Amino acid sequence: MKMSSSRLETFRLGSNRGGLYDINLSPLFLGLWTIKRRTKAPPIVKFRSYARLAVLCARLCKYSHENIDTGKSDFLSIIQNIDEFVPILARDGLFFDPKIYRANKEDRLPAEARNLLKRPQHLRTKKDNQYLQIILRSIKAFAEYPNKMQTSLCQVGWYEAYEPKRVIVRQGQPPHTFYFILSGSVIVTTFDSTAGEKRFLVSLHRGMSFGELAVITRSKRQATVSTSTAAEFLCISAKDFEDIFMAGGIKSVTDPDHNSFIRSIPFLKHWPLEILPRFPQACVFHFFPGIAV
DSSP: OOOSSBOOOOEEEEOOTOTTEEEETTTHHHHHHOOOSSSSHHHHHHHHHHHHHHHHHHHHHHHHHHHHHOOOOOOOHHHHGGGGGGGGGGTTTOOGGGGGGGGSOOOOOOOOHHHHHSSSSGGHHHHHHHHHHHHHHHHHHTTOOOHHHHHHHHHHHHEEOOTTTTTTETTSSSSEEEEEEEEEEEEEEEETTTEEEEEEEEETHHHHHHHHEHHHHHHOOSSSSEEESOEEEEEEEEHHHHHHSSTOOOGGGTTTTHHHHHHHSGGGGSSSSGGGGGGGGGGOOOOOGGOHH
């Protein structure tokens, strides 16, 4: 940590080599961390200012260390975490975000529906599933599917809720679950190992879904999904996803209806279907809502 010779004392976090960890604190930051040279502040005022700076730096380093421990696949440096501490300096010294305590006015799942989705699937009655289907039709991604699939989703789905900044799926892990967002929002990011940095891809919100690509292709997750706000999800296991949307997955490659569909495609009309059982991964059936095609 060193001080510049400018009019305001500017603190920098960095190594002697410079570059990767050097951070020039902009004027937005200086409301808390600077003292005018020409002002003859009492020693106690200076002490409090430097003590507050030391506490903030300690928390920043601790936060970066904890993120490195919890995310072994991603190297999170101080630079990657500094943005989350920027608002602290604009809160007149407050070390918490007042926004966290604001009332959440977003539409949420009714308490009765949450309790039903938390109940084991085999204990839900037909009436319970009918009620869930009515409630979940307000979720756009859910409502796009046919009535029969909606019923199946209500029978096998379960409820999960997460606080902000919680990782739901992590890049590189095998897929286990498909998600409908019932409330809140999430962000999708990917870690570029070549550039050594995390990249933002897209933000998803209530009524949308994610996680199906890795389940369909049986491959590892290509991105990390984290909550940006408190969020609720309807979760479907990979096995149930295959049974509902893929007619049982690779086990159905010899299904007569599927074979008839393949024959109806002009360029596959004379394609040898008898070899499909030997290469089940070569042909995977999946249902897509009409709006997605």
